[in-house]
Amino acid sequence: MNNYSQPGAPGRARVGVIGVTGYAGLELARLLLGHPGVTLAGVFTSGREGAGARPLAERAPAFAGRTDLECVPLSLDAVRAAALDLIFLATPHEVSLEWVPRLWRETAARLVDLSGAFRLRDAEEFRRWYGQPHTAPELLAEAVYGWPERYPAPIAAARLVANPGCYATAANTALWPLLASGAARAAGVICDAKSGASGAGRSLREDLHFVELESNCKAYGVATHRHTPEIAAQAGLPVEEFTFTPHLLPVARGILATCYVPLANGAGAAELEALYRRAYDARPFVRVRGERLPELRDVTHTNFCDVGFRVREASRQAIVVSCLDNLLKGAAGQAVQNMNLMLGLPEGAGLP
Amino acid sequence: MNNYSQPGAPGRARVGVIGVTGYAGLELARLLLGHPGVTLAGVFTSGREGAGARPLAERAPAFAGRTDLECVPLSLDAVRAAALDLIFLATPHEVSLEWVPRLWRETAARLVDLSGAFRLRDAEEFRRWYGQPHTAPELLAEAVYGWPERYPAPIAAARLVANPGCYATAANTALWPLLASGAARAAGVICDAKSGASGAGRSLREDLHFVELESNCKAYGVATHRHTPEIAAQAGLPVEEFTFTPHLLPVARGILATCYVPLANGAGAAELEALYRRAYDARPFVRVRGERLPELRDVTHTNFCDVGFRVREASRQAIVVSCLDNLLKGAAGQAVQNMNLMLGLPEGAGLP
């Protein structure tokens, strides 16, 4: 892992966002424009979008009157011209696979990649789940998995942070304390997750058309979703023993993960709560709610991940519910939290 | 107008739907499959869609187990092969402009066109509002405007019925009795209408993406919407004196039209109610609700158009609210109602 020393800039860091017109990119822009410790100095459309600079406010009217920033088509020259200390890539993994190595080589900027391109350790596992070879395997060892509750020091020192998936953050916040402590068995864990539509991105798709999704709910990606190996790796589960079923909810934002966890020993509710508190009480953005199960509305429009649980004695099982806003703690908020750690800023700076 | 004599088929009429995969087309197929008096004998994709026959149930899983019908790409041969007595065109007006004349000439089938292609009397007015010349002006005089509450006899005798627009049905149900009777003044009428998203059709559009429309509401088509001249013509208003503002609601189905109508004389609530009752009490699908203003939920999933009103004495004004389900009374339901009149079936046959 690269031990990166922070640039000694006498002032605010200059940051940029590639892929700013997607939902995560827009949320990043919103957070960074209001951030007290950094300057949003460049926003770029990813290579896939139309040419020509256009005001951000034209792409997203909610920015009207808030910024004069122009979305610039992505090019190395444009990125260099912005003189950025840190760059967020809010891009599909195909774009990140191409641009992270390029930016690593051709700039000195630190990188926070919101895609799945650098989250797995193993190029072969990447190929299996993403259906394409990993074209920059040498950077997999450089990337730090950007889960701030677990890896704050490596994140602070990293040049390249792989920001976790939205489902992965929800599931792992629920699973890790139980598995790492030995309270849970590694075989037979099930995560039934429900997500709002912004998690699927801004590209038009028939199943995300309002008339189709309103009043609907469906499972998708059963046994094939790409967050499965990411969750398994971080939670310490054999991937073939772990069942992950995402569902699409008729809401814009939010993930609620219901996890069914076989318990390994006689631990009761008090012991489980202690495990969660030990893991998270010192961390600003995870709230341990005990037996009060959290709901989407407790966390949407915040950077919190809430976790609660019940122990079912008859079947020696914990039912753990975690939830978060997929655009904040599940994407842009967590990315800013990682940036704060990387730049030595207060962990919660600029976060709601 | 063509005085059409009904085919003496010894049995159920055979009907078909062109453009069956759009929202109005699917709703038509659903109604016709359950209709006691006709046989749905052919469903066609419009020329714009992919080639090859595919089961309807594959295009719309709600039909699974209900029908073996296959969607066939539109061609004259395919239509002729189905031996149809009556054909619905649930197609964009561009497609109807091309196919209505062709079917008129090349088949003997009666036609119900759900597009705006044949709703206006005047080819020049069509050109002004639709931005293209009318390529079959000779059929404008043949087409009967398919408003069953007003033109039941001409519809029964028509070969070509122009099914009204969804907004137009809502607005005209509210306006016509007041204007035809002289109770309202023709100048200064305003219709502020709110519609669900299915009215905009099934084509993917960014503003109809779930994340964009959920929790949203917006005006659109201000002073330019194509239903404006249709409403004005039927209500007897000079189009330049009539203000129509449609809005998009975050619901799948339904139109609610709030009309502001200057009163011409001293008529009070009782007189207005009498006018509405005279117009509609003998008609099965308009419910006069008096001073109890109707709501979307009173009419969605039904073929009713409900109308209620208040008289504001201080400003000598009626505020009239009408609502309907844009896919039923606003499109497919009204089309079936017209078909029932054309085939001599009970007006409500097959309608919820």
Place this chain on the structure above:
Amino acid sequence: MNNYSQPGAPGRARVGVIGVTGYAGLELARLLLGHPGVTLAGVFTSGREGAGARPLAERAPAFAGRTDLECVPLSLDAVRAAALDLIFLATPHEVSLEWVPRLWRETAARLVDLSGAFRLRDAEEFRRWYGQPHTAPELLAEAVYGWPERYPAPIAAARLVANPGCYATAANTALWPLLASGAARAAGVICDAKSGASGAGRSLREDLHFVELESNCKAYGVATHRHTPEIAAQAGLPVEEFTFTPHLLPVARGILATCYVPLANGAGAAELEALYRRAYDARPFVRVRGERLPELRDVTHTNFCDVGFRVREASRQAIVVSCLDNLLKGAAGQAVQNMNLMLGLPEGAGLP
């Protein structure tokens, strides 16, 4: 079980609905008013509501113009006066516990109870899950569990039918063929179910307030929901080994149940599909969708229960998704289906 011979009335059966102003009651009234084989001859508010007869259309404006029926406060005299052959109780279980025995004794009507009062065989189990003693245990043996896909003959002969719970119908449609055949193991089955808000009834509750539920999702009743023993009993699962977690969705109607089923032997997808087809292909209202997982929108506003599944080989597990409209196949529709069987009418009469 009572072997009930059908009343030899020379004409349509007269039916009534107690508890007509709740969501299931309104849906029953809607279905029965359009039913070709019965006459809706009496609708009653349950004892808990205000006194005085009021038009049904006043309680629910969607009925305006469709019926002159008046909601009558529930009393034995009022029920007797309506001369009913069959009575639906769309009432809370407390009301059913009181009124089913009374109607059993004091009238000759056949009864379809939509509450949970008579679904369990065992009075002690009722007490444990419903938190109150069963006050009519002698009728538990008389009641036939109204699952028409499984018990059509007993239902046809029954005087008292206990209409299944909405979650129970969804879960058992998914579970029964796998468990009855021995393809699934009885231990470790999990059902993660998601329901629309109408399942919670029409009583005002803060968590069902629009502002609270819109954009929300939450688990509730974890390990305590009253449908748990009903599912376990019908599926043949030991209740302590069965995990059931209901969730509330921001939709009005619909249940989607995701079931995680450990497989007992080497059965693959083809064998499972064969089991489902054997169970349901002859039944009109269950659609086996194979590996195409059903979605809420495939079934809402219909009486279908759709079921699809995937086999996950690595963990020898079936992931089965079933869904239905909780007010139709989950309540009123299934009740009408049961009535049809009881009255010797076509099973699908009057159902959409």
Place this chain on the structure above:
Amino acid sequence: MNNYSQPGAPGRARVGVIGVTGYAGLELARLLLGHPGVTLAGVFTSGREGAGARPLAERAPAFAGRTDLECVPLSLDAVRAAALDLIFLATPHEVSLEWVPRLWRETAARLVDLSGAFRLRDAEEFRRWYGQPHTAPELLAEAVYGWPERYPAPIAAARLVANPGCYATAANTALWPLLASGAARAAGVICDAKSGASGAGRSLREDLHFVELESNCKAYGVATHRHTPEIAAQAGLPVEEFTFTPHLLPVARGILATCYVPLANGAGAAELEALYRRAYDARPFVRVRGERLPELRDVTHTNFCDVGFRVREASRQAIVVSCLDNLLKGAAGQAVQNMNLMLGLPEGAGLP
């Protein structure tokens, strides 16, 4: 008007919220907890709620981990004990009518009342629209109407600020520049407004039950809504000539007002845009969008009021659309903006 001199407190002002458990109260608490210039030192339930102090986070789980504040039942002693410099009343007008005079007399705190109790100048007009006598008419002359875009200096000096209604802010932002300049005629103005459900408050009501409002839309309060005289007074319209029709939308937050304004002279779009820019370009929270009509989603979760318009030449009419978040610019956000002016803080401090 009272010329109030600011308390010379050496440090942050202490502020409190009465009625903190309603939607506006919760939003106020959220804003004030994150405000850089004040301390939220007391939160009170209004007299109508249950007794006993309870943590705010228990009343609203979204506050979990963010504050230890306890909701205290409202009493003069409790308010005095909190030593508040400024108090918000997020209470029904009946409660404000009772408590504003009491706090005026018995404390030295400055007051921002979010109810309609002190928005009208005239006690008789209050009686007519609110259906009860005004019990503190002597304070009507003391109250400053808290519209910061128009009355910044009087607000800064006021002891009592009457925070405008949500509809009134939307409508008046659209109407005032046109009427004050003489560009619009005072007779015949119509405002057709659409509001999310949180505007109706947190009290349970059947029409705000999720199942009732989801997929619904309705007009209400036609010609009787209490914001009517408030709009007329501020816009300079004779109340009997002004038509205001509010509608309920199936969204949680947001108001969109569509105003139909007869133009008095030959002013075109450029002149109108200049009038709006003159009125608002120096103000931080109104965005003049010109001919690009704003949508709800441009402003929800912000304190902006956006305004756009079209000129319809044929009828010499402006169609003006304004929108805002009813809980922010329409209530709590505007109240904080007023507080900022009163305390000499930057106008946008603590606002998103």
